[in-house]
Amino acid sequence: MVHRxxxxxxxxxxxxxxxxxxxxxxxxxxWQLSDGNALEGVFKFRTFKTTWEFMNKVAEKCKEQRHHPEWTNVFNRTAIKWTTHTPRGLSLKDTYMAKFCDDVAEHLGEQYEADKPKGDETLKVCSIDAAGDCCARKEGSK
Structure with a gap:
Protein backbone atom coordinates (compact mmCIF):
# COMPACT_ATOMS: atom_id res chain seq x y z
CA MET A 1 0.00 0.00 0.00
CA VAL A 2 1.35 3.40 -1.01
CA HIS A 3 1.13 5.97 1.78
CA ARG A 4 -0.70 9.05 0.50
CA TRP A 31 5.95 -0.84 -10.71
CA GLN A 32 7.94 0.99 -8.04
CA LEU A 33 7.33 4.48 -6.72
CA SER A 34 10.34 6.74 -7.28
CA ASP A 35 10.77 9.91 -5.23
CA GLY A 36 7.00 10.05 -4.75
CA ASN A 37 6.55 11.60 -8.19
CA ALA A 38 7.26 8.79 -10.68
CA LEU A 39 6.49 5.17 -11.48
CA GLU A 40 9.39 3.00 -12.67
CA GLY A 41 9.27 -0.46 -14.19
CA VAL A 42 11.40 -2.89 -16.20
CA PHE A 43 10.08 -5.10 -18.99
CA LYS A 44 11.97 -8.09 -20.36
CA PHE A 45 11.10 -9.99 -23.52
CA ARG A 46 12.50 -13.05 -25.26
CA THR A 47 14.00 -11.14 -28.19
CA PHE A 48 15.10 -7.68 -29.20
CA LYS A 49 12.46 -7.70 -31.95
CA THR A 50 9.67 -8.21 -29.41
CA THR A 51 11.18 -5.55 -27.16
CA TRP A 52 11.20 -3.12 -30.08
CA GLU A 53 7.57 -4.00 -30.89
CA PHE A 54 6.67 -3.24 -27.27
CA MET A 55 8.41 0.13 -27.48
CA ASN A 56 6.70 0.97 -30.77
CA LYS A 57 3.26 0.21 -29.36
CA VAL A 58 3.99 2.36 -26.30
CA ALA A 59 5.34 5.15 -28.53
CA GLU A 60 2.15 5.12 -30.62
CA LYS A 61 0.03 5.46 -27.48
CA CYS A 62 2.36 8.23 -26.23
CA LYS A 63 1.67 10.23 -29.37
CA GLU A 64 -2.07 9.71 -28.97
CA GLN A 65 -1.98 10.69 -25.27
CA ARG A 66 0.56 13.50 -25.77
CA HIS A 67 2.62 12.09 -22.91
CA HIS A 68 6.07 10.50 -23.04
CA PRO A 69 8.22 8.41 -20.69
CA GLU A 70 11.85 8.52 -19.77
CA TRP A 71 13.11 5.16 -20.97
CA THR A 72 16.16 3.15 -21.88
CA ASN A 73 16.58 -0.06 -23.82
CA VAL A 74 19.35 -2.64 -24.01
CA PHE A 75 18.77 -5.81 -26.02
CA ASN A 76 15.62 -7.45 -24.57
CA ARG A 77 14.94 -5.07 -21.66
CA THR A 78 13.24 -1.71 -21.46
CA ALA A 79 13.22 0.41 -18.31
CA ILE A 80 10.43 2.97 -18.16
CA LYS A 81 9.80 5.94 -15.89
CA TRP A 82 6.44 7.73 -15.97
CA THR A 83 6.15 11.17 -14.43
CA THR A 84 4.50 14.45 -15.35
CA HIS A 85 6.85 17.40 -15.78
CA THR A 86 4.28 20.21 -16.04
CA PRO A 87 2.68 20.52 -13.58
CA ARG A 88 5.22 18.35 -11.73
CA GLY A 89 4.19 15.10 -10.03
CA LEU A 90 2.24 11.93 -10.73
CA SER A 91 -0.85 12.24 -12.89
CA LEU A 92 -3.62 10.05 -14.22
CA LYS A 93 -1.75 10.06 -17.55
CA ASP A 94 1.18 8.36 -15.81
CA THR A 95 -1.00 5.67 -14.27
CA TYR A 96 -2.89 5.18 -17.54
CA MET A 97 0.34 4.72 -19.49
CA ALA A 98 1.84 2.40 -16.87
CA LYS A 99 -1.26 0.20 -17.10
CA PHE A 100 -1.08 0.36 -20.90
CA CYS A 101 2.54 -0.87 -20.71
CA ASP A 102 1.43 -3.79 -18.52
CA ASP A 103 -1.30 -4.75 -20.98
CA VAL A 104 1.00 -4.58 -24.03
CA ALA A 105 3.74 -6.52 -22.22
CA GLU A 106 1.30 -9.26 -21.26
CA HIS A 107 0.01 -9.46 -24.84
CA LEU A 108 3.57 -9.76 -26.20
CA GLY A 109 4.58 -12.46 -23.70
CA GLU A 110 6.78 -10.51 -21.31
CA GLN A 111 9.20 -12.65 -19.32
CA TYR A 112 8.01 -11.27 -16.00
CA GLU A 113 10.62 -11.25 -13.24
CA ALA A 114 9.30 -11.03 -9.70
CA ASP A 115 12.77 -9.95 -8.52
CA LYS A 116 12.81 -6.76 -10.58
CA PRO A 117 15.24 -4.03 -9.49
CA LYS A 118 14.00 -1.35 -7.12
CA GLY A 119 14.56 2.39 -7.07
CA ASP A 120 17.87 3.60 -8.49
CA GLU A 121 18.64 0.12 -9.85
CA THR A 122 15.70 0.21 -12.30
CA LEU A 123 17.30 2.21 -15.09
CA LYS A 124 20.72 0.63 -14.45
CA VAL A 125 19.50 -2.75 -15.74
CA CYS A 126 19.36 -1.14 -19.15
CA SER A 127 22.93 0.14 -19.10
CA ILE A 128 25.53 -1.02 -21.58
CA ASP A 129 27.09 -3.22 -18.87
CA ALA A 130 23.76 -5.00 -18.41
CA ALA A 131 23.78 -6.04 -22.05
CA GLY A 132 26.38 -8.67 -21.30
CA ASP A 133 27.76 -10.18 -24.47
CA CYS A 134 24.60 -9.68 -26.54
CA CYS A 135 26.48 -7.31 -28.82
CA ALA A 136 29.87 -9.00 -28.73
CA ARG A 137 31.08 -11.18 -31.53
CA LYS A 138 30.97 -14.85 -30.56
CA GLU A 139 34.22 -16.78 -30.67
CA GLY A 140 34.70 -18.38 -34.05
CA SER A 141 32.20 -16.13 -35.85
CA LYS A 142 33.18 -13.87 -38.73
Whole structure:
Protein backbone atom coordinates (compact mmCIF):
# COMPACT_ATOMS: atom_id res chain seq x y z
CA MET A 1 0.00 0.00 0.00
CA VAL A 2 1.35 3.40 -1.01
CA HIS A 3 1.13 5.97 1.78
CA ARG A 4 -0.70 9.05 0.50
CA UNK A 5 1.80 11.42 2.10
CA UNK A 6 4.63 9.89 0.05
CA UNK A 7 2.98 10.92 -3.21
CA UNK A 8 3.62 14.13 -5.10
CA UNK A 9 0.54 14.48 -7.30
CA UNK A 10 0.44 16.75 -10.31
CA UNK A 11 -1.91 19.73 -9.94
CA UNK A 12 -5.32 19.52 -11.62
CA UNK A 13 -5.56 15.76 -10.98
CA UNK A 14 -7.98 13.93 -8.72
CA UNK A 15 -5.62 13.16 -5.82
CA UNK A 16 -7.69 10.25 -4.50
CA UNK A 17 -7.93 8.64 -7.94
CA UNK A 18 -4.19 9.03 -8.62
CA UNK A 19 -3.36 7.58 -5.19
CA UNK A 20 -5.72 4.65 -5.81
CA UNK A 21 -4.23 3.89 -9.24
CA UNK A 22 -0.62 4.23 -8.04
CA UNK A 23 -1.35 1.92 -5.11
CA UNK A 24 -2.87 -0.67 -7.44
CA UNK A 25 0.14 -0.56 -9.79
CA UNK A 26 2.73 -0.73 -6.99
CA UNK A 27 0.88 -3.43 -5.06
CA UNK A 28 0.83 -5.61 -8.18
CA UNK A 29 4.63 -5.61 -7.96
CA UNK A 30 5.28 -4.49 -11.52
CA TRP A 31 5.95 -0.84 -10.71
CA GLN A 32 7.94 0.99 -8.04
CA LEU A 33 7.33 4.48 -6.72
CA SER A 34 10.34 6.74 -7.28
CA ASP A 35 10.77 9.91 -5.23
CA GLY A 36 7.00 10.05 -4.75
CA ASN A 37 6.55 11.60 -8.19
CA ALA A 38 7.26 8.79 -10.68
CA LEU A 39 6.49 5.17 -11.48
CA GLU A 40 9.39 3.00 -12.67
CA GLY A 41 9.27 -0.46 -14.19
CA VAL A 42 11.40 -2.89 -16.20
CA PHE A 43 10.08 -5.10 -18.99
CA LYS A 44 11.97 -8.09 -20.36
CA PHE A 45 11.10 -9.99 -23.52
CA ARG A 46 12.50 -13.05 -25.26
CA THR A 47 14.00 -11.14 -28.19
CA PHE A 48 15.10 -7.68 -29.20
CA LYS A 49 12.46 -7.70 -31.95
CA THR A 50 9.67 -8.21 -29.41
CA THR A 51 11.18 -5.55 -27.16
CA TRP A 52 11.20 -3.12 -30.08
CA GLU A 53 7.57 -4.00 -30.89
CA PHE A 54 6.67 -3.24 -27.27
CA MET A 55 8.41 0.13 -27.48
CA ASN A 56 6.70 0.97 -30.77
CA LYS A 57 3.26 0.21 -29.36
CA VAL A 58 3.99 2.36 -26.30
CA ALA A 59 5.34 5.15 -28.53
CA GLU A 60 2.15 5.12 -30.62
CA LYS A 61 0.03 5.46 -27.48
CA CYS A 62 2.36 8.23 -26.23
CA LYS A 63 1.67 10.23 -29.37
CA GLU A 64 -2.07 9.71 -28.97
CA GLN A 65 -1.98 10.69 -25.27
CA ARG A 66 0.56 13.50 -25.77
CA HIS A 67 2.62 12.09 -22.91
CA HIS A 68 6.07 10.50 -23.04
CA PRO A 69 8.22 8.41 -20.69
CA GLU A 70 11.85 8.52 -19.77
CA TRP A 71 13.11 5.16 -20.97
CA THR A 72 16.16 3.15 -21.88
CA ASN A 73 16.58 -0.06 -23.82
CA VAL A 74 19.35 -2.64 -24.01
CA PHE A 75 18.77 -5.81 -26.02
CA ASN A 76 15.62 -7.45 -24.57
CA ARG A 77 14.94 -5.07 -21.66
CA THR A 78 13.24 -1.71 -21.46
CA ALA A 79 13.22 0.41 -18.31
CA ILE A 80 10.43 2.97 -18.16
CA LYS A 81 9.80 5.94 -15.89
CA TRP A 82 6.44 7.73 -15.97
CA THR A 83 6.15 11.17 -14.43
CA THR A 84 4.50 14.45 -15.35
CA HIS A 85 6.85 17.40 -15.78
CA THR A 86 4.28 20.21 -16.04
CA PRO A 87 2.68 20.52 -13.58
CA ARG A 88 5.22 18.35 -11.73
CA GLY A 89 4.19 15.10 -10.03
CA LEU A 90 2.24 11.93 -10.73
CA SER A 91 -0.85 12.24 -12.89
CA LEU A 92 -3.62 10.05 -14.22
CA LYS A 93 -1.75 10.06 -17.55
CA ASP A 94 1.18 8.36 -15.81
CA THR A 95 -1.00 5.67 -14.27
CA TYR A 96 -2.89 5.18 -17.54
CA MET A 97 0.34 4.72 -19.49
CA ALA A 98 1.84 2.40 -16.87
CA LYS A 99 -1.26 0.20 -17.10
CA PHE A 100 -1.08 0.36 -20.90
CA CYS A 101 2.54 -0.87 -20.71
CA ASP A 102 1.43 -3.79 -18.52
CA ASP A 103 -1.30 -4.75 -20.98
CA VAL A 104 1.00 -4.58 -24.03
CA ALA A 105 3.74 -6.52 -22.22
CA GLU A 106 1.30 -9.26 -21.26
CA HIS A 107 0.01 -9.46 -24.84
CA LEU A 108 3.57 -9.76 -26.20
CA GLY A 109 4.58 -12.46 -23.70
CA GLU A 110 6.78 -10.51 -21.31
CA GLN A 111 9.20 -12.65 -19.32
CA TYR A 112 8.01 -11.27 -16.00
CA GLU A 113 10.62 -11.25 -13.24
CA ALA A 114 9.30 -11.03 -9.70
CA ASP A 115 12.77 -9.95 -8.52
CA LYS A 116 12.81 -6.76 -10.58
CA PRO A 117 15.24 -4.03 -9.49
CA LYS A 118 14.00 -1.35 -7.12
CA GLY A 119 14.56 2.39 -7.07
CA ASP A 120 17.87 3.60 -8.49
CA GLU A 121 18.64 0.12 -9.85
CA THR A 122 15.70 0.21 -12.30
CA LEU A 123 17.30 2.21 -15.09
CA LYS A 124 20.72 0.63 -14.45
CA VAL A 125 19.50 -2.75 -15.74
CA CYS A 126 19.36 -1.14 -19.15
CA SER A 127 22.93 0.14 -19.10
CA ILE A 128 25.53 -1.02 -21.58
CA ASP A 129 27.09 -3.22 -18.87
CA ALA A 130 23.76 -5.00 -18.41
CA ALA A 131 23.78 -6.04 -22.05
CA GLY A 132 26.38 -8.67 -21.30
CA ASP A 133 27.76 -10.18 -24.47
CA CYS A 134 24.60 -9.68 -26.54
CA CYS A 135 26.48 -7.31 -28.82
CA ALA A 136 29.87 -9.00 -28.73
CA ARG A 137 31.08 -11.18 -31.53
CA LYS A 138 30.97 -14.85 -30.56
CA GLU A 139 34.22 -16.78 -30.67
CA GLY A 140 34.70 -18.38 -34.05
CA SER A 141 32.20 -16.13 -35.85
CA LYS A 142 33.18 -13.87 -38.73
Missing amino acids: LKLSISAQNDEDKVAEEVTRLVDNGR
